[in-house]
Amino acid sequence: MKKTTIRLRKNLLASSIIMLLSSGVALAKSDDMHQIYQDNCASCHGSDHGGYLAPALNAATLKGRSPTALRTIVMAGSFDTLMPPFYGKLSDDEIRGVIKHLQETPKQPNPAWTIDDMKKSLKVYVKDESTLPAKPTFQIDDKFENLIGVAARGKYGRGEGSKAIFINSATHQKVGEVATGTAAHIIDFNPANPRWAYVKTDTAEIFKVDLYSMKAVRSIKTGWNGPGMGVSRDGKYIMAGSFVPHNAVILDAETLEPLKTFELEGIDPDGKHVSSDSGMIIGTPYADIFAIALENAGQVWVVDYKKEGFPVTKIEKVGRHLHDAFLTHGGKKLMIASYDDSIVAAIDLEKRELIKQLPAGCVPHVGGGSAVVVDGRTLGFGTNFGDCDKTVVSVWDLDKMEVVKQVPVSGGTESPAAHANAPYVAVDIISKDRRARTVQLIDKKTLEVAKTLDVGGHAYFPEYSADGKFLYISAGYNGDEVVVYDSNSLQKVASIPMESPAGIFSRGRVKYMTRGLSPDEMEQHK
Amino acid sequence: MKIARYSAAMLATMLVAGNAQAVSLYVGQYKAGMVCAQCHGIRMPSADAPFPPLGGRDPEYLKTAIKQYRDKTRKSDIMNAIAGSLTDSEIADIAAYYGSVKP
Numbered sequence: 001m002k003k004t005t006i007r008l009r010k011n012l013l014a015s016s017i018i019m020l021l022s023s024g025v026a027l028a029k030s031d032d033m034h035q036i037y038q039d040n041c042a043s044c045h046g047s048d049h050g051g052y053l054a055p056a057l058n059a060a061t062l063k064g065r066s067p068t069a070l071r072t073i074v075m076a077g078s079f080d081t082l083m084p085p086f087y088g089k090l091s092d093d094e095i096r097g098v099i100k101h102l103q104e105t106p107k108q109p110n111p112a113w114t115i116d117d118m119k120k121s122l123k124v125y126v127k128d129e130s131t132l133p134a135k136p137t138f139q140i141d142d143k144f145e146n147l148i149g150v151a152a153r154g155k156y157g158r159g160e161g162s163k164a165i166f167i168n169s170a171t172h173q174k175v176g177e178v179a180t181g182t183a184a185h186i187i188d189f190n191p192a193n194p195r196w197a198y199v200k201t202d203t204a205e206i207f208k209v210d211l212y213s214m215k216a217v218r219s220i221k222t223g224w225n226g227p228g229m230g231v232s233r234d235g236k237y238i239m240a241g242s243f244v245p246h247n248a249v250i251l252d253a254e255t256l257e258p259l260k261t262f263e264l265e266g267i268d269p270d271g272k273h274v275s276s277d278s279g280m281i282i283g284t285p286y287a288d289i290f291a292i293a294l295e296n297a298g299q300v301w302v303v304d305y306k307k308e309g310f311p312v313t314k315i316e317k318v319g320r321h322l323h324d325a326f327l328t329h330g331g332k333k334l335m336i337a338s339y340d341d342s343i344v345a346a347i348d349l350e351k352r353e354l355i356k357q358l359p360a361g362c363v364p365h366v367g368g369g370s371a372v373v374v375d376g377r378t379l380g381f382g383t384n385f386g387d388c389d390k391t392v393v394s395v396w397d398l399d400k401m402e403v404v405k406q407v408p409v410s411g412g413t414e415s416p417a418a419h420a421n422a423p424y425v426a427v428d429i430i431s432k433d434r435r436a437r438t439v440q441l442i443d444k445k446t447l448e449v450a451k452t453l454d455v456g457g458h459a460y461f462p463e464y465s466a467d468g469k470f471l472y473i474s475a476g477y478n479g480d481e482v483v484v485y486d487s488n489s490l491q492k493v494a495s496i497p498m499e500s501p502a503g504i505f506s507r508g509r510v511k512y513m514t515r516g517l518s519p520d521e522m523e524q525h526k
Numbered sequence: 527m528k529i530a531r532y533s534a535a536m537l538a539t540m541l542v543a544g545n546a547q548a549v550s551l552y553v554g555q556y557k558a559g560m561v562c563a564q565c566h567g568i569r570m571p572s573a574d575a576p577f578p579p580l581g582g583r584d585p586e587y588l589k590t591a592i593k594q595y596r597d598k599t600r601k602s603d604i605m606n607a608i609a610g611s612l613t614d615s616e617i618a619d620i621a622a623y624y625g626s627v628k629p
Contacts, residue, residue, distance in 0.1 A: 075604070077564045085565045087604055088576035155572030434556075457559070457568075480570075496556045498570050 002415065033101035036094055043157045043182045044082060044204045045378050047224035048108040048244045055083065058107045070099045080432045080458060082477055082500070084155045111277060113204075113223045117360030118249060118258045121221035126210070129217060132195075136212045138175040139168065146170045146464040147211065147507040150474065150482055153183035153500040157202065161499035164199040164207070169465035169472070169506070172494035173485050176214025176416075180207060185227040187505040191285070192254065194507070198253070200229045204242050208256055218521045220256040222249050230281035234266060236307045239290040241278025248278050248292055250303070251312055260310050266297035269317045279336075280324045284349060285513055286331030291349060293322040293336055300336065302352050313352045318345045326369025326379060326514045328398045335380055337364040338504050344382050344394070347368040347402050355419045356401045360394045362386030367415025367461070368509075371398060371426055372516040379404060381425050381442075381516070383413035393427050395447055405447050411435040415461050418516025421468030422487040424450060425516070428473070439473055441490070451490060455483050461501075464515065466508025472499040549614075554623025557616050561608060562624075569629050585618075585625035592617045 037057075044054040055061065062070070062384075064277075074095050077085035077335030086095060115122060140146055146169045154161025164184045182203040190196035199207045199216075204223035207216045208475065223242030230239050231253065241248035241264070244385065248262045251395045266275040279293030288306040293299075298320055302313040319338025322345075326335055333355070334347040343357040344364050361384025370381040382394040392406035393413055418425045424441035443450040456477015461516040463472045477500045478499045484494040511519050558568065562580060565571065570579040580588065594600035594610035596617075612620070 079560060079564065084572070084575075089574070146606075154574070156574050157566070160573035243535070456555070478559045478567050478568070480563075499567075499572055 014488065016427045017090055022308075030101055030104075033094075033097045034105075036090065036098050037101065040086065040090065040156070040158075041098070043225065044466055046109055046244055049102070049105060050244070052225045052243055056107065057102045058105055059103060060106065062103045063469065065103070067096070067099050067103070068526060071095055071506055074099065074223065080436060080478070082153070082157065084157075089156070111224060113221075113242070113245050113247070115249070115258050115261045118222055118261075121205075121219075122256060124215040124217070126215060129210075132210050132217070133212050136175075137214070139173075140169070140175065141170060144211075145508055147175070148463065148472060149187035149189075149197060149199075149200075149505045149507075150472075150496075150498065150501050151184035151187060151503040151505075152498040153185075153202075153477075153502050155477075155500055157183040162201070163498075164197075164209065165496075165498050165501075166211065167472075167482070167496060168469075169470055169484075170497060172470075174496060176211075176218050178207060178209050178214060180216075180326075181205065183500075184501075186229050186233045186503065188229055188238075189505070189507045189510050190231055190235040191233055191283075191510040194274070196235070196253070197507075198229065198231060198238060200227055202227065204240070206238065206240055206251070206256060208253075208322045218256045219249065220258070222251070222258070224246065226278055226283040228278040228292070228304045230283040230289065230292075232290065232305055233284045233285050233449035234288070235382065237283075237290075238290065239281045239283070239303065239305075241281050241292055243277040246275045246277060248281070250290075250305060262292075262295070262301075262303075262310075262312070264292075264294050266294060266299050266314065267316065268296060269298045269320055275414065282325060282327065284327055284331035286327075286349065289349065291325070291334055291347070292320075293325065295322050298322055298338070300334070302349060302387070315347060315352055315354060318354055323335070323364075324366050324369070326366055326371070326380070328371050328378065328444075328517075330513060331513055333398070335366065335369060335396075337366045337382065339363050340367075342386075344396070358394070358396055358401065359403055359406070360384055361392050361406070362390045364394070365414050368417075368463075369514055370416040370418035370516040371514045372418045372420070372425065372444050373518070377404075378517075379444075381416040381418065382429075383416050383427055385412040385414050387431055391431070393425075393442060407442055407447055407449065408524075409440050409449060410438070410440075410452070413440075416446070416515075417462035417464055417471065419464035419468035419487070420512070420516060422464055422471070424487070426453075426462035426464075426471055428462055430458070430460055436519070453490065455479070457481070459483075461503045463504035463506050464508075466506050466511065472504050472506075474504055476501065485526040542561040550619045550621050551626060553562075553616075554619035554621070558620050558623050561612070562620065569627055580629060581627035583624055583627040585621040588621035588624055589617055592621065 046052040047060040075087040182201045186200045197429035208218045222240040222245040228241035230346045238251040276294040276297040279295040300315045320340035344356040344360040363386030378398045380396045411429040413427040457475030482496045528578040565577045571577040594604040
């Protein structure tokens with residue numbers, strides 16, 4: 001490897017200087033290796049070495065693994081995963097050094113990130129927001145509904161490729177992009193004011209984005225890792241939760257200043273007191289509340305953000321290892337996936353209690369969830385990504401809260417997309433072989449797979465445009481594009497290149513709450 | 527079993543596609559995705575990556591370069607190892623596919 005091929009990016013500058021200084025000497029010190037881990041690996045593998053999107057890397061998990069084999073993975077990357085090749089980005093000494101460091105380092109205790117750390121991390125990019133344009137500075141419909149945001153992770157999960165990219169779904173043209181430093185994961189739109197969006201990264205920074213000028217105006221780091229974020233129905237509050245450390249915070253949505261933090265812990269369904277990762281967080285159009293899932297504690301907390309001190313109501317014994325969820329019944333009910341007991345739990349947010357646990361495959365992962373009305377019944381769709389025989393998409397009657405059908409699909413699935421005006425519910429097949437290129441389409445009426453799209457790359461996170469006319473799909477890693485299909489003819493109509501696109505978020509979501517429902521549905525429940 | 531059925535479906539699609547050019551592009555795309563894209567990307571490598579882009583390059587040039595890496599007349603630890611695993615027809619498919627990609 002030629003030294004000249006190494007690009008000295010800002011975030012690598014420090015470690016590169018260390019490398020130059022120490023070249024010729026033995027391996028760099030453990031402190032330097034810790035920094036290399038934090039700067040290159042931690043956004044996916046977890047700042048505490050406990051794993052996050054990617055496996056845990058510590059003395060216990062890497063015990064007995066061959067350093068040579070690990071070095072090969074670090075150098076060349078791992079096929080059909082997000083793991084990129086670090087050949088040419090890290091020197092051979094650094095790669096050897098970081099592997100040695102990881103095989104000697106135990107998982108770290110929950111590293112602190114306090115409300116004071118958050119306050120200090122607040123950055124203001126646009127001081128006077130009155131200087132921002134009064135209208136969008138690009139072509140888009142008057143209602144500003146045709147906007148779609150894509151979380152482009154970037155090959156390395158950080159750097160120049162990591163952005164939130166915004167597209168006009170009527171023309172399929174890119175209308176703006178906001179650099180996020182590390183991989184963007186979630187994009188939420190402000191339900192009360194169309195100009196604001198919030199982008200959360202895998203390193204738990206939240207960017208407040210002005211969509212009219214496509215500029216980040218502020219950012220704050222809310223933790224070390226974790227995608228959980230929700231916006232209140234009045235657009236005034238954001239709640240964010242972390243995997244590392246185990247806490248959550250309520251922010252002022254205007255200034256991003258932190259107002260209160262919550263330590264996530266409680267008694268799990270097996271009676272053990274545990275400290276817990278944050279799962280999904282959701283604001284509902286039905287009330288002035290946030291719901292947050294405590295993954296390991298198996299609890300859902302309901303937080304009243306309009307009440308003094310942000311009081312919490314705890315719903316216990318919801319399930320083992322909770323993750324993501326979607327709303328139904330005008331936002332009064334929450335369907336939440338529980339990995340370890342293979343169920344989706346229905347929660348009544350009005351009564352603040354568990355209604356029922358429904359079968360949901362083997363490892364249910366509902367993504368953004370979907371619900372559609374067919375012949376008077378409201379049907380919910382739940383994907384399931386377990387590596388098991390039950391590769392089904394579960395369909396529930398959301399009024400009766402019972403299983404209607406478990407639709408066999410060709411592999412594990414991660415996120416369903418639906419739209420009131422589109423005939424199919426799209427599910428992404430993520431099983432790690434050629435199937436990963438595909439998305440299957442379930443006919444809403446027959447509840448059977450009607451067609452398989454060969455999107456390419458690692459196709460995932462389908463999303464319909466706000467009018468339902470187009471289906472957007474990320475071709476993911478190895479695809480490096482978002483592919484657009486006509487929702488009815490299923491002909492490919494456009495491709496938008498970007499680096500490692502993942503989640504796709506239509507601004508239509510604020511209008512129909514859960515994908516697949518029509519805005520009229522929302523009105524009925526008011 | 528499911529995989530086998532799926533592969534059969536894929537094969538059928540390939541046969542239906544008919545002419546030799548289309549088949550080689552499809553195989554090239556699959557092979558490029560498996561072997562090359564991890565570093566070089568499909569259209570272009572990562573903005574942060576130190577690897578040259580392959581999308582849109584002259585297929586003849588790509589073929590020559592990959593074969594030089596394969597027979598080690600052009601030296602690079604990692605490229606010698608990776609190109610060493612490719613057959614002539616795979617190299618031709620990959621070169622044709624990358625040549626067809628708009629960067």
